[in-house]
Amino acid sequence: MQYTSAQKTVVFDCAGKYGAGLALETLGNCLKTLNVKPEDVLISNKLGWYRTSELQNGIDPTFEPGVWRNLKYDAVQKISYGGILECYEQGNQLLNGYKAELVSVHDPDEYIAGAHSQLEKDKRYNDIIEAYRALCELKNRDEVKAIGIGSKDWRMIKRIVNDVNIDWVMIANSMTVHNHPQELVTFMEELQRRGTIIINAAVFNGGFLIGEDYYNYRLMDPLNDQKLFEWRIGFFKLCNKYRIKPAQVCIVFGLNAPGVNSIALNGTDVNCVKENIEMATVLNAVIPSSFWKEMKEHGLIDKNYTYL
Structure with a gap:
């Protein structure tokens, strides 16, 4: 080397x-x-x-x-x-x-x-x-x-930034294509107005959104977590229709979230590192607006979410 x-x-x-x-x-x-x-x-x-x-x-x-x-x-x-x-x-x-x-x-x-x-x-x-x-x-x-500050619970970040002058925050497992609550969107918009750098981490929700078994570090069960598996089936089906990799969607969504300056990508396969970087660089070039429209129509993302 x-x-x-x-x-x-x-x-x-x-x-x-x-x-x-x-x-x-x-x-x-x-x-x-x-x-x-x-x-x-x-x-x-x-x-x-x-x-x-x-x-x-x-x-x-x-x-x-x-x-x-x-x-x-x-x-x-x-x-x-x-x-x-x-x-x-x-x-x-x-x-x-x-x-x-x-x-x-x-x-x-x-x-x-x-x-x-x-x-x-x-x-x-x-x-x-x-x-x-x-x-x-x-x-x-x-x-x-x-x-x-980095946290899997964005509410802890919100609490601490009110007491400490923070330069950057790392929000993990919280702002993803599957989960993007309006309360978090509002908080990230506030951080953006403050000039606080935002790093969006774990945009695959622990790997589940790209086909792995764990969601936010917890093993999922097809019976007990049926709604989550149904969401993924619909997500994969739409990705296949548009010939887009699920990882690409996760990365682009994570980068376009309000105030995000960077994302942190984790992987279990070293061979995916180069591909992930390339997908983060390409950004929206391979994802047409019609894909996001169908995501909303199928209830896969919040119909009121605008950062696409």
Whole structure:
């Protein structure tokens, strides 16, 4: 593999939670091996998880049981003023000479959801605000370029942006061709007026919209989730009629949503990466207006949705 200095800065999105720091460590080592200049990359680190002790062989980590295999280290959650700074410093150490310049608190919605009482929810929300206070101080010292928030629950983003000055938001699993509630549309329009950058993530709803078995990380059942499968059958039928790939529709819809500056595409097949990028570049060129009209006529998208 060879590296040549890119005309545009290449962006990497990572997190200390991924493999208990393994993803950050691997990214840093790869960049170092390729002699990539730090100024040629922009790294985003979602903060809140801190690598701890080395695991004995065969022992699973304590976080996300059953998800990770053969990890060398464990990790603990640290969301607070001091904790988020520890995560930031450790992340830069793992990056091996590179540093994160885009920072955020990792999945604040899940952190709140883990509370067992309203009192604990209030405390955890205060933890999040304190963590962002620390990140704002990093930005004020020019140690990072921008502060953001990513969440699968867009309502958590709405709550936090009212208390914190955020540069960018990543909305996940929420603004897709299958699911695009008017309340979210209104909120995204508000963010656009503020000048907040919007990244639309998980536009395939976890892969279900392009034929996979999981919808937003939950395994679907044809009997219990019959309406969802019926929607997909109708969607695929219309895509076949127009000879359009479902992924293309998802990408174009996600990019055209109000205020969206970029989308984040995830895939389980490395061979799809190039194709996804090409589809995002082509945009509306292969999707006629009659397709969207029929989508509305068949009840596959909201008839009042206008960002097409």
